[in-house]
Amino acid sequence: MSGAKGPVIIITGTPGTGKTTHAQLLAEESPVPLKHINVGDLVKEKNLYEEYDEEWQSYTVDEDKLLDELEPLVSAGGIILDWHTCEIYPERWADLVVVLRCDHTELWERLENRNYPLKKIQENNDAEIMEVVLEEARSSYPAEIVVELRSEGTEDLEANVARIVQWIKSWTQDHQQESSNT
Numbered sequence: 001m002s003g004a005k006g007p008v009i010i011i012t013g014t015p016g017t018g019k020t021t022h023a024q025l026l027a028e029e030s031p032v033p034l035k036h037i038n039v040g041d042l043v044k045e046k047n048l049y050e051e052y053d054e055e056w057q058s059y060t061v062d063e064d065k066l067l068d069e070l071e072p073l074v075s076a077g078g079i080i081l082d083w084h085t086c087e088i089y090p091e092r093w094a095d096l097v098v099v100l101r102c103d104h105t106e107l108w109e110r111l112e113n114r115n116y117p118l119k120k121i122q123e124n125n126d127a128e129i130m131e132v133v134l135e136e137a138r139s140s141y142p143a144e145i146v147v148e149l150r151s152e153g154t155e156d157l158e159a160n161v162a163r164i165v166q167w168i169k170s171w172t173q174d175h176q177q178e179s180s181n182t
Ligand code: ADP
Pocket: 013, 014, 015, 016, 017, 018, 019, 020, 021, 022, 110, 150, 151, 152, 153, 154, 155, 156, 157
């Protein structure tokens, strides 16, 4: 959704693929101000969940409450939505959907370092191998706004952020032209 302040960028991917790391660097390097929303943290802070599942150590999100909370932020534009899923957002929200990918051995190590329970590491690792988040993004948004990027090392991180910065520059130019034509 083309808000007045800037684009709406969804950064998604299996937990551990580097969403927060990318979103933080992108917010620093973006040519227009971007507010980074870590959706998982927002869910916890604002109690936007139905319950906490001890076994899986995860929250069952109250999707209606979450969407109500996000709607005004998204309408204002200039935002990065950082979350491991993207299919619950309305399609019209997104200007760009970035799906981060990581080799599963590397991902396993990252999740182990987070002290996730084995079951949760396995589940996420399987999801990455099965391309669950990528499929979700492709089935929820037009192909031309979905970009799959590898996130296995710092060179990937830097190249990915530089690429998104270029995209923001051309998005901003197009939208300046659009608003001066109306
Ligand atoms: P997510 O937000 O997707 O769960 P994080 O951004 O928290 O993932 O990253 C998980 C871990 O992996 C962090 O320790 C981070 O430093 C590391 N990491 C993520 N992406 C990269 C990358 N491209 N290169 C090197 N380390 C990375």
